[in-house]
Amino acid sequence: MDTMQLFSEKVARLWNLWEVRLLVLLSLVLQVILIIFGARRKISARSWIRILVWSVYMTADSVATVALGILSRSQLGRNNNLQAFWAPFLLLHLGGPDTITAYALEDNELWLRHFLGLVVQVGVAFHVFFKSWSNSAITFINIPIFISGIIKYGERNFVLRSSSTQYFRDSLPSRPDECKEFVTVVEKDMSGEFAEGSLEELPEILKEIFKGFTVEVQDDIAPKDYYIVQAYFCFKKFKYIFANLLLDDKERECIVSTITDKNAVDAFKMVAVELGFIYDVFYTKAAIVYSRLGIFLRCISFICSLSALVVFSIIIDVHSYSLTDISITYLLLVGAVLLEIYAFLLLLFSDWTKIWLIKLKKETSKTLFEPFWRFISESAPLLSKRRRWSGSIGQYNLISSCLRKVQPAYFGVQKLPFVGESLDKYWHLNREDMNNNIEETIFNFLKKHGDLLNGLEGSEVFRDYFFTLRGNFTLQKWYGKDFFSESWTVDIEFVDSLVIWHIATDLLYYGDLDDIPEGDVSKLDPKCKVSKYLSDYMLYLLEFCPFMLLQGFGLIRYKEACAEAINLFKEKRLDDIPKACKDLLETYPQQVENKDDLAKMLIGEKQSLPMYGCMLSRKFQELTNIHRQRKWEVIGDVWAEMMGFAAHNCGWKEHAQQLREGGELLTHVFLVMAHFGLSKQYTGHKLMQSTYSLGEARNNIVLEAYVEKQRWREGNIEHV
Template identity: 25%
Template sequence: MTAYSIQDNELWVRHAITVASQITVALYVFCMSWSGEKKLLQAAILMFVVGIIRSCQKPWALQSASISAMVAYLSPSALRKQGMVARFWQVCTSGYSYGSKSTRLPEAAAEEKDIYLQEFAQEARKCVLESELAHDQDATVKLAQHCLVDKYVYRLLADIPVPYSSRIKILREFIALDFRHAHHILDMMLLSSFEHFYTRKTMLNSGLGLCSYLLLPFLALASVILFSIGHKYYHDYNATDVKVTYILFSCTTLLEVIILLLDPFISFTESVKVSQHSLLSCGYRAKRPTVLMKLATLVSCKDYVNMHCYIEEAPPGCSALILQFVHGYVRGGWKEYIHNAASFRNFNGRKGHWTLKKRSLPHLRWSLNMAFDRSVLLWHITTDLLCYDYTTAGNIPECATGSAVISRYMAYLLCIHPEMLMPGTRNSIFNVACHNVELILGDKSPLGNLVHNAVRLQKELLELQDEGERWEVVQGVWVEMLCYSACKCRGYLHAQKMSDGVELLSRVWLLLSNMGMETFADRFQKPWHVMIRKEAPDDDKEEEGHEDGAGRDVDNEINISVV
């Protein structure tokens, strides 16, 4: 690994200046201790070349993996301005697959003459309705890999919108895969992204990078051979110095050979994190602190320990289960809901409204017609209360398990990574709510609006006599919230969190983008004039007004202030 965080890549200039100063001092010392023996001089020069190249590889790798280098690669204007010499130098020093003008300029022209959102929505819906699973899944995976892994993922991570015409092709290839192979494509995209930002992969893909990688062991070996050949000059030197020099030369050569031999066998496997957090558990621990929290109180970090040191992980297989939920939700949206630009925009702005509409539960809209972070907290507490009823009964439906996993994962994002949940999410709202729950558990406060509204929502859900239908409603709302959050998260944040492991939200984000859903860049950089409001159904207009908070009852809002 060359970087432990994505910010390290942007500091390549600082590393380059440090390396330049170190090389300058080393060359000065070398010139001052210039030896007259030819063999020893040759051995020293070769070893210095090895050291200089190895030192330069660090800032080189960081620069190649930086966001600025990625954006420069994706810029079509830079390609038009390049001359032959500049293009040759880029191919030698950059690890990106630049290709030829005949292959990249048509892509730039397609971006300038892109289709409108209205045409994209209609064509994408037709593509999904007429889609069939490919007979040769392996061949389709290879085709999708070339399109998605090698090109598309870089645009997503750099928050650069992809032309709608290109997204139609991506959707057509991705929708032909079964879920197992589609899941494999997501893994490949995430692994490729991790290797790009946090390893030397991009540098080694360049011509000079690969040559230096293969050449260093042989240069080091040549220096050892030259040093051993010049043994007749050693009588003028101290025997201990000669032995130490032998050891240093040999160890350097051995390290270079080991790197060359073992590097092909080193693979990175990105584990998917489905971290779990519970507001009620945090409030309970705050009321009845553990030994660790009592010790943390002495150094005034009780709240930090309560939030960060009791994060659990979901059971294995939950990630694939949730992705199946999302996959089915998006397919259903293309088939049943999306038919033009307006419905496409509305569908990507759903936070649970579509599920309530399909289940004929308009009286539950009040729980969604509020700030998104508050709505997440409300449904999180309600889901925990519903799960507690089944936990005490000893029978937990499978649908309830999936809902609980998403609920606690969203609470984890709200508490630990609020910037990924949605831009503008307040990172203190979880702490305030936890303190409110602590006061309620200690009988120091009446039932606040937060818990009161959660109990109200629980009672309204319990009015559904069919247990399966009840949990399908909860699951549908959570899937919509998860997709809404993924669409609103920047690609840069997904790349940033890869250093700690791949988040479930990143997988959902890639799945949504591959299936034609709106991304963060699309939302703010695509033209709005393609959205035709008058074509939206009346009920969509009504729900849209509710989503924006128009006409809502103030009494139904969650007030999490301590009372």
């Protein structure tokens, strides 16, 4: 018993000796992790980065707070007043790095709680400071670190408050910033261009309203910088969309003009820059750092940290203090300076700095900033090649996941309680890099319909109607009434339609793969692979990000479809996807002869999504045997239309939340749609103020103009 008691006392003494030291060092390590990986999560969708950042973000404040509390109750005298010197460093750590202020949007809403923490923790730090007050130089070196710590902590609270929903919305002016220092908005008449579409006589009311605006980058800006200037201009407008506010006709036309002459690659590149700006506003200290006040505060903070390090190195008496405490103090000082330098480098090579330098070069003498400008310009190729988001899309397949569940558990992962299913799901989640074919399929589809709709006032009526079709528009365009297109799209819930088309795409994909010698995937039609990628991506959203999709009872039927497939695969003991596809077609051989019979089946009591997927694939194959390539062009457009519907109905908060996880393709589609005037947050009012009612215009003049323009742009489509 005495031995155990003696051992416990030694452990207690050892812990009391090292408690503060370990916590302070841990706090420094957590700050290093946050500043490095806090920026990485913007461009990476890897789960381990997300878990690491979440763990460190949730731990960092608690560690610094506990360390401050321990210091406040410690008996600090001359022999240990070096530890009191650590208190302002903990304030510095509580301020956090520039690369991450909020882990999620909800953290911005808690800014008042953080402000209370600021008041309390600054008070505790001052308590430690005054309790250890002496005439030694260490006491006076505390002052610059205190200044730096209060600046950092204050910046964090200011940014959290300014990024909260209410204050972010209130901070926006009544009209978006025109960015006159970069672009010129020019009004132009579009009625003549529209009239070329075989509309010989347009009503005067439409001629008057067919006026648009174009955004022209000013002549003294280099052509290579056009894309970032246009992205910044659109970012100023899109802040209103992410604040859930409306934009009017003029703003829509200005935004549309920035993308009209771009191809898919350039358009998605510009959108990535815009979303980078949005991410910085919501999740980093961009609101304060990239301002004159922020630069001034950053200089003060750096000078304070550097001066404290230099003075401490000069005046410290190594014989008066513990070597361990001196080493820890040096680590804190050097760490503070290096973190400031690292933050400055991130700032220097950011898109914000590029915009600032372009503006500075326009407004000041070129020779004054020539060396600095040359350095940044030579670094431009590195900036243009760096990633601005993960550039990958999640891939999840229903048949593959069901086959995996009928096979033996991988290392018993599936059998783990509570987390087994989730771990197994994430373990087998695949990601594919974005490619130009995917971008072109989506871009061309949106551009085609954006061009059709934007020529008409009151187009928001057709826009909203169009995005309720969920693939029906494409099917009607190609196949008319022969396909029963409403039955596979608008007559059922979106999730049901998504799962049915996903299964049908798989069946058609592996059917085509069987026809290729040795099943060489590289020999497949690129449009076929694009359709497969989009199909698996939409199911990934349903499985991992269901909050981004419009839901009803479809999720329940999706789970029932998975259970049905699992039971079937267990019974047949299948372990291969092509075999599973063949077996599904053999198990559900039903054909559908007319639309009424299909409608009764789809709304019946017993619904089988795998069966409907097989029926859809047969119907599709039946109508496309002659035109195999057209089949995948149509399926690709159906998935693009479904993705447009999903993006159109996904809230801005859901899009903004995904920016912290490497970004989602759906969010990029959401912004490309906004560029083409296809966002529901655009509103028109000119036609409503005319003598025509919106209903009359829709049913008469505007509807005829829309149909006529469609025929002019696409030509008469022959049904297969």
